[in-house]
Amino acid sequence: MNTIVEPHLKTKAECKNFNFHYGAFHALKNVNLPIYEKQVTSLIGPSGCGKSTLLRSFNRMHDLYPGNRYEGEIIMHPDDTNLLSKDVDPIEVRMRISMVFQKPNPFPKSVYENVAYSLRVRGVKAKSELDDRVQQALKGAALWDEVSHRLNDLGANLSGGQQQRLCIARALASEPEIILFDEPTSALDPIATASIEELVTELKERVTILIVTHNMQQAARISDFTAYMYLGEMIEFGVTDQVFIKPQKKQTEDYITGRFG
Amino acid sequence: MQPQDLQAIRALIARAKRWDAFFGVLGILALMVGVLTFLALFVDMAIQGMGRIDADFFTHFPSRRAGEAGILSAWVGTVLVMVVTAAAAVPLGIAAGVYLEEYAPKNWMTDIIEINITNLAGVPSIVYGLLALGLFVYEFGFGQSILSAGLTLALLILPVVIVATREAIRAIPQMIREGSYACGATTWQTVSDHILPYSSAGILTGVIIGMARAIGETAPIITIGALTFIAFLPPLPYTGEPPAGMFDWLFAPFTVMPIQMFNWTSRPEAAFQVNAAAAGFVLVLMTLAMNGTAIWLRYRLRKNIKW
Numbered sequence: 001m002n003t004i005v006e007p008h009l010k011t012k013a014e015c016k017n018f019n020f021h022y023g024a025f026h027a028l029k030n031v032n033l034p035i036y037e038k039q040v041t042s043l044i045g046p047s048g049c050g051k052s053t054l055l056r057s058f059n060r061m062h063d064l065y066p067g068n069r070y071e072g073e074i075i076m077h078p079d080d081t082n083l084l085s086k087d088v089d090p091i092e093v094r095m096r097i098s099m100v101f102q103k104p105n106p107f108p109k110s111v112y113e114n115v116a117y118s119l120r121v122r123g124v125k126a127k128s129e130l131d132d133r134v135q136q137a138l139k140g141a142a143l144w145d146e147v148s149h150r151l152n153d154l155g156a157n158l159s160g161g162q163q164q165r166l167c168i169a170r171a172l173a174s175e176p177e178i179i180l181f182d183e184p185t186s187a188l189d190p191i192a193t194a195s196i197e198e199l200v201t202e203l204k205e206r207v208t209i210l211i212v213t214h215n216m217q218q219a220a221r222i223s224d225f226t227a228y229m230y231l232g233e234m235i236e237f238g239v240t241d242q243v244f245i246k247p248q249k250k251q252t253e254d255y256i257t258g259r260f261g
Numbered sequence: 262m263q264p265q266d267l268q269a270i271r272a273l274i275a276r277a278k279r280w281d282a283f284f285g286v287l288g289i290l291a292l293m294v295g296v297l298t299f300l301a302l303f304v305d306m307a308i309q310g311m312g313r314i315d316a317d318f319f320t321h322f323p324s325r326r327a328g329e330a331g332i333l334s335a336w337v338g339t340v341l342v343m344v345v346t347a348a349a350a351v352p353l354g355i356a357a358g359v360y361l362e363e364y365a366p367k368n369w370m371t372d373i374i375e376i377n378i379t380n381l382a383g384v385p386s387i388v389y390g391l392l393a394l395g396l397f398v399y400e401f402g403f404g405q406s407i408l409s410a411g412l413t414l415a416l417l418i419l420p421v422v423i424v425a426t427r428e429a430i431r432a433i434p435q436m437i438r439e440g441s442y443a444c445g446a447t448t449w450q451t452v453s454d455h456i457l458p459y460s461s462a463g464i465l466t467g468v469i470i471g472m473a474r475a476i477g478e479t480a481p482i483i484t485i486g487a488l489t490f491i492a493f494l495p496p497l498p499y500t501g502e503p504p505a506g507m508f509d510w511l512f513a514p515f516t517v518m519p520i521q522m523f524n525w526t527s528r529p530e531a532a533f534q535v536n537a538a539a540a541g542f543v544l545v546l547m548t549l550a551m552n553g554t555a556i557w558l559r560y561r562l563r564k565n566i567k568w
Contacts, residue, residue, distance in 0.1 A: 064442060066367060095445040105436040108459055108566045117454070118444040156567035170444065 011077055012037040012178060012208040013058070018084075019071035020053055020062070027053050029232045030072075035178070037077075040200060040209045042223035042240070044216055046255065050232040051212045055180050058083065058210065059097045060090035076177070095122065098171035099180040103187045104163035106155030106170075111138075111147050114155045114166055118174040137173035140206070141165045142199050161192025168199065172207070179203065181211040185218065197222050216256060220244050228252045303545060310539030318539060322492040323521065327532030332540050334491045335521035338407065339476060339547070341495060341510060342517055345411020346475050350418050351468055355457075357419075358426025358464075363452050382420035389417045390484025398485050405486035407495060408511040413481050418471035425467020429460035434568050462562035469555035473548045479519040489524040491516045518544045 013035040020028035028050045035041050043051035053062075060083065062068040070084040076096070083093050098118065106114050115134045116124075124130055134151075138144040143165040147158070155166050164184060171179050181200065185193040200209060200222050213219050219226050220240060227237040228251075236243060236252040247253045254260040321331025365371045393413035403409040433456060441451040457464075495513035496505035516524075518540060525537035 059443060061439060061443065064439070091445055091447060094443055098445075099443040101436055101440065101443075103436060105434070105440040105568075107437060107440065107455060108568065117441075120454075121444055121446045121450055154565060154567060167440070170440075174445070
């Protein structure tokens with residue numbers, strides 16, 4: 001494994017001997033992975049390799065469905081909380097780590113209410129504070145200029161790329177420590193994709209980002225670190241440039257050069 | 262391709278298309294049987310009863326003289342019973358549906374409950390009447406009252422409301438639910454902020470369709486002992502001598518539209534048959550109005566729901 005990491009980087013979270021089971025299916029096997037603070041880490045690998053499963057473990061989405069089992073730890077720093085612990089409420093985890101999904105999924109509410117929702121569940125009631133933070137989040141998601149005059153429109157009336165940026169604003173509004181992106185551009189056209197990629201690069205100034213992508217060029221373009229997974233195992237993790245230019249493992253090389261996957 | 266083949270293909274298509282046409286005609290006939298039968302019944306009832314429908318018909322109590330008889334006690338009874346039915350069936354049905362969809366673990370227990378609810382929807386209404394006679398009328402001592410009738414019909418439509426609620430909830434894409442949970446919402450926040458608002462159109466439609474079924478029910482209401490001839494109204498709150506309480510009307514004897522019709526049709530005099538037709542016409546209009554409301558509400562509420 002590539003471990004040449006700049007010394008000033010802090011670890012925000014890390015998977016330690018993490019295993020995941022969907023019922024009898026052993027989906028993730030002994031995954032170890034550090035997530036560096038205010039860096040973009042991308043998870044790549046062929047379909048079914050477990051990258052989305054791993055991503056969705058970070059905010060305990062699997063708790064919504066029966067028959068799933070976590071083993072091992074995902075430690076969140078600096079408080080060293082094990083996110084997977086039975087004692088840690090998944091809601092607490094989701095308050096700290098927000099998520100952007102594969103398909104834009106704005107609520108059938110107004111643009112404003114979509115962003116305000118993640119603040120409302122955190123008990124923000126004052127109109128002025130909501131207004132402020134909604135605006136901040138929309139600016140952060142590079143959407144404010146496009147929607148400032150139509151905050152009361154339905155979120156679903158925006159274009160696909162705008163909808164996804166609305167979802168990013170929703171994830172951003174609560175000022176999370178980590179944002180998870182689950183193939184955020186796979187339902188978007190190339191122009192919208194470019195704007196999301198640009199946004200992700202900007203966002204890492206403020207927040208730690210973990211992103212799953214099908215698109216290797218995308219991983220190469222936007223991420224600082226890349227993890228290659230195959231059949232539930234973490235094959236290789238390292239600085240993106242190294243993983244793409246000089247992969248340590250034959251398997252990674254085969255995948256990256258398109259000989260496989 | 263040879264021209265010869267083309268001929269053959271054309272013949273083949275023509276043969277296959279004959280079946281198309283055949284089924285088209287068959288389908289229209291099948292549809293007509295249903296639609297025309299209803300139309301014939303409705304028009305016949307309208308023609309027969311129209312002469313009787315005027316303001317007096319709605320403001321008069323039933324009478325031994327057909328010409329003076331009206332449906333005042335019947336329509337008031339129907340409206341009040343429906344109010345009780347809705348007040349009981351709507352919260353219970355929605356709560357049960359939400360629980361089953363959003364809270365209940367998926368195991369054999371919930372499977373059994375699910376099968377039971379589906380079966381309950383098919384239980385003959387008279388069976389509910391018998392149950393209600395024993396439970397509400399005697400055991401709980403509600404008597405042969407509006408309350409007993411309303412609760413009986415509520416039981417009858419409860420499965421309809423539960424099933425409609427569940428279907429409306431299932432129509433919400435899972436990604437919306439996940440979006441809410443990912444924001445840090447609890448199950449209740451997800452239900453109250455998203456699931457219920459987005460499924461309200463479907464739920465309301467189900468409720469109204471259930472109510473439209475209940476409004477025409479006769480058997481269970483007769484079983485619990487609704488009167489067939491009643492010449493007074495339930496007491497208004499805080500009126501009468503001695504003054505009635507807020508909810509005394511709940512315990513008043515009553516009749517409903519279908520029972521009034523049933524009473525009139527069983528009379529030998531032809532004039533009462535006219536009354537029955539007129540009452541039937543009004544009842545069908547009430548049902549149509551409810552279904553119309555359901556369609557309108559669905560349209561209104563769905564306008565702002567897009568995934």
